[in-house]
Amino acid sequence: MDVSVEDKIIPEAKAREIFEKEFMPHLDAMYNFALKLTADEDDAQDLVQDTCVKAFRFIGSFEPGTYAKAWLFRILKNNFINDYRKKSRGPSKVEFEWVEQSISGEDEFAEPAYFADLHAETVQDMMGDEITAAVQSLPVDFRMIIILCDLEEFSYEEMAKILHIPIGTVRSRLHRARALLKEKLAEYAKKKGYH
Amino acid sequence: MKSSCEQHHECMKVIQRIIDREATPEEEAAFLANKNQCMPCQDGYELELSLKNAIQSKCAVKCPEQLFAKIRAKLFLLFILISILIPLFC
Numbered sequence: 001m002d003v004s005v006e007d008k009i010i011p012e013a014k015a016r017e018i019f020e021k022e023f024m025p026h027l028d029a030m031y032n033f034a035l036k037l038t039a040d041e042d043d044a045q046d047l048v049q050d051t052c053v054k055a056f057r058f059i060g061s062f063e064p065g066t067y068a069k070a071w072l073f074r075i076l077k078n079n080f081i082n083d084y085r086k087k088s089r090g091p092s093k094v095e096f097e098w099v100e101q102s103i104s105g106e107d108e109f110a111e112p113a114y115f116a117d118l119h120a121e122t123v124q125d126m127m128g129d130e131i132t133a134a135v136q137s138l139p140v141d142f143r144m145i146i147i148l149c150d151l152e153e154f155s156y157e158e159m160a161k162i163l164h165i166p167i168g169t170v171r172s173r174l175h176r177a178r179a180l181l182k183e184k185l186a187e188y189a190k191k192k193g194y195h
Numbered sequence: 196m197k198s199s200c201e202q203h204h205e206c207m208k209v210i211q212r213i214i215d216r217e218a219t220p221e222e223e224a225a226f227l228a229n230k231n232q233c234m235p236c237q238d239g240y241e242l243e244l245s246l247k248n249a250i251q252s253k254c255a256v257k258c259p260e261q262l263f264a265k266i267r268a269k270l271f272l273l274f275i276l277i278s279i280l281i282p283l284f285c
Contacts (some may be wrong), residue, residue: 012274012278019270024263024266027258027263027266028255028257028258030258031256031257031258031259031262032254034257036254037258045259045262045265047264048258048262048266049262049265049269052269052270053269053270053273054264056270056273058249059237061237098219116241119238119241119243120238120241120242120244121245122244123242123245123249124248124249126249126253128226128251128252128253128254131249131250131253131254132253132254135250135254146250147250147254148214150246150247150250150251151229151250151251151254151255153251155216155217156215156217171208171212174211174215175207175208175211176248178211178243181246182242182246185246
């Protein structure tokens with residue numbers, strides 16, 4: 001049997017093969033990303049399922065041998081923006097302001113002095129839950145870029161394609177996201193008495 | 196060793212590009228050659244590196260096993276629907 005997927009005819013066996021070989025190995029990474037975006041296990045599972053169904057519908061436009069993970073992440077991100085984020089809430093004022101600054105303000109963002117209170121050893125001593133909570137507390141655009149870069153190790157160019165933003169914005173947004181993350185970790189470390 | 200850095204903001208940008216493997220070989224070599232003479236840059240490098248490593252090693256979770264089965268079941272259903280619908284319209 002052949003499968004018509006978004007106007008392209010692909011043999012069923014071939015479609016299944018592409019799905020199993022190219023897409024399924026990235027399920028852990030997709031779930032991780034979805035969980036960090038939605039902060040809810042059920043929503044994350046739904047988001048990954050919807051992404052897989054969409055990826056399957058557009059499987060005809062995927063070229064085997066190209067980077068499937070980046071392709072899947074782009075679909076997941078669009079899915080999240082279009083459906084899940086709208087369902088839960090629009091972007092907060094803080095998110096809007098941060099993103100606006102990173103687009104227009106060409107990165108004149110001074111490193112605040114209180115980072116001096118945060119040391120590499122402190123970060124190493126922190127538990128996974130503490131780091132995750134700090135990442136989770138970032139505005140969603142910053143959370144996205146930190147996960148894509150630091151957890152999934154996408155290149156700046158790949159992130160620019162996934163997020164559909166210029167590479168200069170990737171750099172500045174990442175810089176701001178890390179600054180805010182360090183600020184949150186420094187506050188947390190101070191509160192918890194880390195040295 | 197210097198205890199303050201006049202270009203720390205610029206240095207932090209280079210440091211982040213280095214740990215992200217996006218710096219040019221020249222940028223990386225220039226930074227590494229001076230790193231041990233500048234305490235804020237050395238601390239900044241170690242902090243950025245430990246943060247990236249902590250996110251990688253402490254923030255990853257495994258996908259629930261049942262999600263694999265759910266996705267395969269959804270796609271199976273999609274295959275069935277496609278195989279029923281295509282002959283109706285062709």
